[in-house]
Each structure stands twice: as C-alpha cells, then as structure tokens.
Amino acid sequence: MRFLHPxxxxxLPLTGEQxxxxxxxxxxxxxxxxxxxxxxxxxxxxxxxxxxxLSIAYGPKLAVDTVSLPxxxxxxxxxxxxxxxxxxxxxxxxxxxTELTKTASMKGRITLDGVDTATLEPTALRRRVTMVFQxxxxxxxxxxxxxxxxxxxxxxxxxxxxxLHGAVASALERAGLYDEVKGDLSHPALRLSGGQQQRxxxxxxxxxxxxxxxxxxxxxxxxxxxxxxxxxxxxxxREQVAxxxxxxxxxxxxxxxxxxxxxxxxxxxxxxxxxQVFGSPREQRTAEYVxxxxx
Ligand SMILES: Nc1ncnc2c1ncn2[C@@H]1O[C@H](COP(=O)(O)OP(=O)(O)OP(=O)(O)O)[C@@H](O)[C@H]1O
Numbered sequence: 129m130r131f132l133h134p135x136x137x138x139x140l141p142l143t144g145e146q147x148x149x150x151x152x153x154x155x156x157x158x159x160x161x162x163x164x165x166x167x168x169x170x171x172x173x174x175x176x177x178x179x180x181x182l183s184i185a186y187g188p189k190l191a192v193d194t195v196s197l198p199x200x201x202x203x204x205x206x207x208x209x210x211x212x213x214x215x216x217x218x219x220x221x222x223x224x225x226t227e228l229t230k231t232a233s234m235k236g237r238i239t240l241d242g243v244d245t246a247t248l249e250p251t252a253l254r255r256r257v258t259m260v261f262q263x264x265x266x267x268x269x270x271x272x273x274x275x276x277x278x279x280x281x282x283x284x285x286x287x288x289x290x291x292l293h294g295a296v297a298s299a300l301e302r303a304g305l306y307d308e309v310k311g312d313l314s315h316p317a318l319r320l321s322g323g324q325q326q327r328x329x330x331x332x333x334x335x336x337x338x339x340x341x342x343x344x345x346x347x348x349x350x351x352x353x354x355x356x357x358x359x360x361x362x363x364x365x366r367e368q369v370a371x372x373x374x375x376x377x378x379x380x381x382x383x384x385x386x387x388x389x390x391x392x393x394x395x396x397x398x399x400x401x402x403x404q405v406f407g408s409p410r411e412q413r414t415a416e417y418v419x420x421x422x423x
Contacts, residue, residue, distance in 0.1 A: 182235070191214045194395075197396065205373070223257035224254070260348075279335055302334050326354070342373075388402045
C-alpha cells in the first residue's frame, strides 16, 4: 500500500516556520500593489522536473517552441502569457496529457527526478505529476469516496477501513478542507461550494502523493474569497510538492509565484524570479505584457 509509506526521498521537510504570511503592499513595475502571500522561494527548493528544448506541434502548427526550464519543489512556478501562447500545452506535456491529442507531436526531453518521462508508464506518471483543472470536477460520489477512490486504485490490496480513513483525512487536511467536511464525510461532493469542490479535487490529486501538482487556472471559476483560500493553500503546498500554475491573472501570479515563465507565441520569452519578471523585466515584450500593454 504505497500511500501509507511514501519513500522519504519524495518529501522535503515541512517548514512549519514558513507560514504563508502576507508581505504587503510592494509595487512591481507600477502595475500592482496587491498584498503578496509568498515569502520567497524556499532555500530547500530541489529540482523535480526539467524541461529541455521542448517543442510541441499540433499538425503543422507549432504551439511550444524550444522551451527549457526547471520545475522545483519548494517553489510555485506560474506560466503566464496571452491567450494561445502555449501555456496549457506546456502544462499538459508535463504528464503526457498532450499525447492524448492525436495531432500532437513533441520534440525535446522532459525528466522527472532525472528519468525521461517518455520512458514512464503514462498512468503511473500522471499519479506522480497530477493535474487540477479549471472547472472543479469531483466525482458524483461522497467526499470520502472521491479521495478514497484514488487510494483504493493505487493500493495493491484492499486497504483496511481505519487505514483508508486516516489517509483520506490526511489528504483532506493537506488541501485545507478537512475541518469543513469532517462532520460528514459521506456528504455528496457535488453539493459542496465551488471553492470546496476545487479543494476536494486538490485533495484527490494529493492523495496520490505526487511530486508535482499542475494547476490549470484553478481559480478562474471561483469567487474572490474561495480564490484567496486556494491561493493560500498553493503557497503552503509548495513545500510538499512542486507546483506549476497556469494563470491569466497577473495579480494572482504576482501574489503567489516564486518563479514566473512568460510565454509568447509558443516561445519562452522570459523566465525568472517573480520579483524580477514583474519588477524589472529583461525583455521588452515582458515589460509590455506585465504592464498591461497587450494580451
Ligand atoms: N487540440 C489542439 N489542436 C490543435 N491546436 C491546438 C490544440 N490545443 C491548442 N492548440 C493551439 O495551440 C496553441 C497553444 O494553445 P494553448 O491552449 O496551449 O495556449 P494557452 O496559452 O494555454 O491559451 P489560453 O490562455 O487561451 O488557454 C494555440 O494556437 C491553440 O489554438
């Protein structure tokens, strides 16, 4: 039962001393003065994935053009850029979801803990590099069963009830939902609020004990309060998993990201610490984008 005893190498020590405190008010490039939840990248950040010279095309159309970047645990990486620049394609390539599109072809190499993802079995890869989508998509079953489903699926033998309950509770806790649902874990997931449903989807993703969590605009269907809860959660989770988020919301990227990758027409125009990309971008196109000049 893998989920009971994850190999220690998969986890960085949790840094409880580093809460997601709000660092308030600094302005970057004059476009934002929103409070920031992040406190700077963790000194314990370690590379989990590496994207090397990645190009992806749909038929003849190039969607991602020779992109290279690292993905580290201990940091939140935000992919930003105007619509159609290739953010989602890049994100989906990380757990080989792009190959489900018949016309897609890929060049380059992506590694997970040093191993070429092309050599891994796709379902196993997708447990280690899990994705949460734009629209919350809980299964039409109870809160408990949504998380237990993943645990049962990956256990080699049917887990004992008590053990399963502990693992479900732990995943719900990591997703910041347990306190709100512990009174009735048999509650239908589809009757939770949108924000709770999204945190349940995050709990389901975390139940697989992944190394990398991919978030494709996870707050775009949520109200501001739920968005804030999820942003706080994302900042906390970066200590446990490498987090990559696609967002159209520059303020959100500024609030929660440690590193930012700005893409334009498939190309990675600029990659760097959030402070630098937003505060003093090296490239003219980045400066124009983050100051609202286009997009
Ligand atoms: N399944 C597909 N078949 C053909 N072309 C696709 C497919 N998916 C994406 N594309 C094209 O690839 C390019 C990159 O799309 P992608 O969705 O990755 O961009 P994006 O930056 O995530 O856009 P958005 O912000 O609008 O979601 C676009 O030109 C898009 O039209």
